[in-house]
Amino acid sequence: MTASTKPGPRERLLLAAQELTYTHGVGVGVDALLKAAGVARRSLYEHFGGKDGLIAEVLRRSTAEDVAEYRATMDAAGDDPRTRLLAVVDRLGRIAAEPDFQGCRYLAADLALTDREHPGHEVTRTYRRTLHGLFTAELAALGHARPDFAADQLLILVDGLLATGAARPEDRPPAAAVRELAEHIVDAGLPSAAVTTDNSRQA
Known part of the structure; x- marks a missing residue:
């Protein structure tokens, strides 16, 4: 350089x-x-x-990159909303299994920044609202009965996957369990005919 x-x-x-x-x-x-x-x-x-401003800007920069990765992952999966959502879960499962994975930087920041007025907290809240919006849009397009609530559930599931992955449970990696839970969240609010059609398509 x-x-x-x-x-x-x-x-x-x-x-x-x-x-x-x-x-x-x-x-x-x-x-x-x-x-x-x-x-x-x-x-x-x-x-x-000062350092607080630097931390907030780093979080803002990271969230922009990660949101772009979420969008890219869903777009690469095609047009079917169910497939797009599960592609995100699958990708996060692979990331959480990588040897250098250190956990979710946003969860870690929220836990470490004990001052609730720290500017970093607004960045992480905005990030989660953005992810919630992405999930809600896909669930609504799928015809889910409660897309907003199901998006809440998926966010909790994502947090759990990333937290568990950081603990390095080599004997029981979380990806498979999380994938099944994600399928249940997505399918639970769909008309039975839609679930049957989708599952038969993947058989």
């Missing part, structure tokens, strides 16, 4: 913080962040107003 294309202090801080807050949590020290980014302390305050 040449000097002309080397990221500036703001981008280096974001890259360092995105990595370190995932591997070490949002409690990682400022000195460690500055050292990893190779920037002076003043850069942190000039660009983000």
